Amino acid sequence: MNQDIQTQDQLIEYLTSIDQQHLITYIHNYTQQQITEFIDQINQLNRNYPGGIKEYANRARKLLLDASEDVNPFAEYTAHVPQGQNVDIYSEEYCRLEQLGVEEIKDTCFVLVAGGLGERLGYDGIKVALPIELVTNTTYLEYYCQFILNLQKKHGNKLLPFAIMTSDDTHKLTLQLLENNLYFGLQKEQVTLIKQEKVPAMLDNLAHFAQVPGKLLIDTKPHGHGDIHTLLYMSGLAQKWKNEGRKWLFIFQDTNAQAFRALPVVLGVSKENKFELNSVVVSRKPGEAVGAICYLVDKNNKGLTLNVEYNQLDPLVKAQGGEPVDEQGFSKYPGNINCLLFSLIEYETVLQETKGLIAEFINPKYADATKTKFKSSSRLECMMQDYPKLLGPENKVGFTALNRRFCFSACKNDLATAQAKQKSNLPLECAGSSENDFYWLNAELLRMAGVQIPDSVSDELNYNGLEFKFGPKIVLHPSFGVTLSEIKSRIKGKVQISSNSTVILGGQAELNSVNIDGYAQLFGNGQFNVDIKGADGPKLVALEQQDGVPGYIKIRGYRLQK
Ligand code: UTP
Numbered sequence: 001m002n003q004d005i006q007t008q009d010q011l012i013e014y015l016t017s018i019d020q021q022h023l024i025t026y027i028h029n030y031t032q033q034q035i036t037e038f039i040d041q042i043n044q045l046n047r048n049y050p051g052g053i054k055e056y057a058n059r060a061r062k063l064l065l066d067a068s069e070d071v072n073p074f075a076e077y078t079a080h081v082p083q084g085q086n087v088d089i090y091s092e093e094y095c096r097l098e099q100l101g102v103e104e105i106k107d108t109c110f111v112l113v114a115g116g117l118g119e120r121l122g123y124d125g126i127k128v129a130l131p132i133e134l135v136t137n138t139t140y141l142e143y144y145c146q147f148i149l150n151l152q153k154k155h156g157n158k159l160l161p162f163a164i165m166t167s168d169d170t171h172k173l174t175l176q177l178l179e180n181n182l183y184f185g186l187q188k189e190q191v192t193l194i195k196q197e198k199v200p201a202m203l204d205n206l207a208h209f210a211q212v213p214g215k216l217l218i219d220t221k222p223h224g225h226g227d228i229h230t231l232l233y234m235s236g237l238a239q240k241w242k243n244e245g246r247k248w249l250f251i252f253q254d255t256n257a258q259a260f261r262a263l264p265v266v267l268g269v270s271k272e273n274k275f276e277l278n279s280v281v282v283s284r285k286p287g288e289a290v291g292a293i294c295y296l297v298d299k300n301n302k303g304l305t306l307n308v309e310y311n312q313l314d315p316l317v318k319a320q321g322g323e324p325v326d327e328q329g330f331s332k333y334p335g336n337i338n339c340l341l342f343s344l345i346e347y348e349t350v351l352q353e354t355k356g357l358i359a360e361f362i363n364p365k366y367a368d369a370t371k372t373k374f375k376s377s378s379r380l381e382c383m384m385q386d387y388p389k390l391l392g393p394e395n396k397v398g399f400t401a402l403n404r405r406f407c408f409s410a411c412k413n414d415l416a417t418a419q420a421k422q423k424s425n426l427p428l429e430c431a432g433s434s435e436n437d438f439y440w441l442n443a444e445l446l447r448m449a450g451v452q453i454p455d456s457v458s459d460e461l462n463y464n465g466l467e468f469k470f471g472p473k474i475v476l477h478p479s480f481g482v483t484l485s486e487i488k489s490r491i492k493g494k495v496q497i498s499s500n501s502t503v504i505l506g507g508q509a510e511l512n513s514v515n516i517d518g519y520a521q522l523f524g525n526g527q528f529n530v531d532i533k534g535a536d537g538p539k540l541v542a543l544e545q546q547d548g549v550p551g552y553i554k555i556r557g558y559r560l561q562k
Contacts, residue, residue, distance in 0.1 A: 004043045011039055018054045020209055023218065030216045038216045045218065048197040050230070050355050053209075056199060060207040060380055063362045068205055068371040073361075074296065074308065074316045081324065081332045082295040082305045084281065084399030085269045089406050090448070094265060098483050101267030106155035107247035108267065109344065110148055111232070113225045113384065114174060114254040115167030115196045121431075122414040124551045126173045127254045130411065131552055133435045134560040135475050135502055135538070140255055141177055143478070145184035147260040150478040159190040161246070163237055165228050167196050194235050196227040201377035205364075210377040219377060225338075226382025229356030242348040249342040251384060255411040257438055259339045261445075262407035264483050266341050266400045275398040276346040277388060279307070282404040284335030286323040288426060291385060292333035293399055305397040307336045307385040334401050336385055337408040350390055358382040359389045405444075409437035415557050419465045431556045432461075432468050442474040445481075446497070449488040451511075456499040461558050463542035468558070470540055472499050477506030477523070492527070502537035538562045 005011050008027070015021055027035065046052035066073075087094050118127045128141040138146075145162070152160045166174050175193060178184070183191055198220035201210040210219040228251060232238040238249070248267060252259040262280050270278040284290045291307040294316075298304075308316060313333070317323045324332040350356075360380040367373040388397050404427075411434040413421065418430035427433065443453050459470040474497070481487035492510050497503055498517040505511075506523040514528055518535035522528050541561045546554060553559050 004046075005039050008035055008039075011035070011042065014042070018057060019206065020053075020057070022208055023211060023216075027216065034216045041217055044197075045200065045220075049199060050357055053200060056380065057202075057207040057209075059360060060202055060362065061205070063360065063380065064202075064205045064207065064364065067362055067364055068366075072312075072315050074312060076298050077296040077316065078320060079294040079296055079308070079313075079316050079333065080303075082293050082334075082399060084278075084293075084305075084334070084401060085273065086401040087265055087269065089403050095485060097268030097272070098264045098485060099268070100271055101264035101269075102154070102483055102485075104248055104267040104271055105151050105264065106158055106160075107245070108151075108160060108263075109241045109246050109249050110144075110160060110162045111228060111249060111251045112144060112162070112164045112254065113228050113251060113338075115165050115170055115222065115225065115227070116254065117167075117169050117222070118254075118412070120412050120414065120417060121555060123555050126170045126177070127411070128170075128174060129177050130255065130431070130555075132257050132438050133473070133475060134540070134553075134556075135473050136504060138475075139177070140257060141174070142181065142184045143257055144252075144260070145186050147478045147482065149185050150482050151260075151263075153479075154482065159187055161190055161192070161237075161241060162186065163192045163194055163232070163235075165194050165196055165225070165231060167222060168198065169222075171195050192235070192237060194231045194237070196223065196231060199223045199379050201379050202374070203377055204373045205371070221377070221379040222381075223379065224381035225384045226358035226360075226386060228384050229351065229358055229387060231356075233351040233356035238344070238348045238351050242344050247344050249344050249347055251338075251340045251342070253338050253410060255434065256337070256339065256408055257434070258405070258407050258409050258441060260478070260482070261441065262339065262400075262402055263341075265402070266339075269398075269400045270341050270343065273398055274343075274396055275341075276343045276391070276395050277397045278341040279385065279397075279399045280337055280339040280341075280407050281334035281399045281401045282337055282408055283328075283330040283401070284333075285329065285426075286325060286331045288335065290335035290337075292331060293336050294333045302393050304388055304391070304393065305399070306388045307383075308333075309383075334399065337410075338385060339407065340384065340387075342387075346395065350395075354390045356390075358384070358386050405437050405441060409434045409441075414555060415464055415466065422466060431552070432466070432558065435556070436468055436470055439473045439475070440471060442476040443472055443497075445476065445484060445487050446474065446491070446495075448484060449491045451491055451495040451497060453497045454499045458500045459540040461540060461542050463557055466557065468540075472497055473502040473537070473540075475504045477504070479507050480505045480509065500537065 131137040201219040201221045212219045360382045364378040365375045367375045413430045418428040421428045457469040461468040493512040495511045495514040502519045504521040508525045509522045510527045512529045515531045517533050519537035539561045
């Protein structure tokens with residue numbers, strides 16, 4: 001549909017022509033105003049989706065037919081171990097690649113996908129407004145902005161662009177958070193919000209659209225984070241950044257603070273291997289609910305490095321006699337964490353050729369065995385990690401495998417889910433585990449820089465069948481160092497921190513002779529020589545009651561007792 005619908009007659013003709021006439025059966029029951037609103041909605045939906053809703057329904061019908069016939073999308077493929085680079089954090093190689101990557105930071109653009117509802121977490125606000133930890137209450141969004149700010153400081157303050165994909169569910173609150181906090185120190189013009197739009201929900205295999213109950217409007221649902229590629233194309237951002245001579249595009253999720261620690265090394269790996277797409281991956285156990293990166297080969301011997309969602313992996317590997325594992329029982333198909341680095345020149349060319357339209361999928365919940373109608377409405381979805389489906393065998397796709405706690409610890413699950421995961425010995429991915437991992441990583445980075453910190457527990461929490469063991473609560477502000485080598489350069493003498501301590505380090509602080517057993521905040525440009533003893537720091541304690549407790553504490557189940 002190239003032209004907007006203007007009149008009721010055009011509306012009726014159009015919907016009839018695309019087999020959606022059921023939407024207007026009772027049109028005479030609605031006012032002119034309601035009909036005008038419906039026309040506006042159809043025009044908007046047509047503008048948002050390349051090819052309009054006609055194309056959307058056509059694609060849906062094909063996918064729905066496949067789904068009803070149980071077509072395995074990978075039936076034509078065999079899975080092989082993919083090619084990429086394993087980097088041990090504790091190795092010399094890590095430092096070398098970090099140095100190589102640091103040079104590239106000045107040419108990097110940042111993209112946060114933050115349109116997700118976060119239903120599994122059960123938090124009443126947007127996820128990026130959640131504090132990562134309770135010592136400073138720094139939110140995810142603030143932390144990301146601080147990181148970008150300190151990365152650009154390393155390179156003469158050349159502004160690094162930052163785009164955030166929002167949705168109707170997150171846009172207003174994300175903008176408010178930025179505005180209320182003066183963009184956390186970034187320049188307003190370097191931050192761009194791009195909003196993804198929803199797509200029509202469908203009732204049956206013929207892709208008949210669902211209506212909002214009692215209204216003359218199509219019911220709509222989120223289309224998934226794969227929208228980021230279409231939006232970077234349609235907004236012209238990818239093209240603008242390429243024309244400005246920028247080289248890299250880093251896409252990360254809403255609640256993974258660790259992503260920025262991985263960036264320099266991942267840039268180094270991409271540069272050295274000339275990867276067009278480099279996915280950060282972690283080890284995963286067979287059966288774990290994490291997408292697996294595989295090298296898929298089709299019948300014509302054409303290969304493709306691609307994420308296979310865990311529910312589709314099983315039928316694929318069964319046909320090949322099971323999933324290959326290493327000596328420690330980890331799968332040879334590493335886990336995708338949706339932290340993606342693109343080489344901008346090739347990426348933008350692909351966007352021009354494909355409009356960034358990622359292959360979609362549908363997951364209908366059928367009402368009965370005839371598999372024709374749905375229990376609840378369904379919609380097309382797309383995932384950003386399916387981008388390689390737009391590429392050919394000549395495009396270089398690889399991965400960087402890193403130790404999991406160094407690059408990934410997301411906050412996605414509520415306490416009940418976390419409890420079930422703990423029982424099954426799986427990563428919890430809840431607010432408590434991500435706070436724990438955040439302190440741990442900061443402590444570990446200091447240890448690698450020569451600081452003496454015992455690896456023992458200070459706060460042990462046991463509640464609702466969950467168990468958390470916290471060590472020292474260490475917060476490293478990005479100004480203290482955006483790379484391991486920078487953090488190392490801050491440690492000048494003998495520095496010791498006890499496991500009971502709570503420590504905040506920031507600014508250009510240089511630690512000479514430092515001994516902390518308690519609470520300390522060393523923030524600034526000076527040389528520090530301090531000996532702090534017995535000044536008891538705050539403790540994490542289980543919540544005694546829920547009344548009047550803010551949402552970000554409730555989803556933890558514990559609070560900080562000062
Ligand atoms: P998640 O897997 O965490 O899903 O998304 P979600 O929708 O946020 O949370 P649940 O499933 O409702 O619990 C991974 C990343 O993709 C973003 C999320 O904000 C998160 O950063 N996302 C997800 C979008 O930007 N848009 C979407 O339509 C879906």
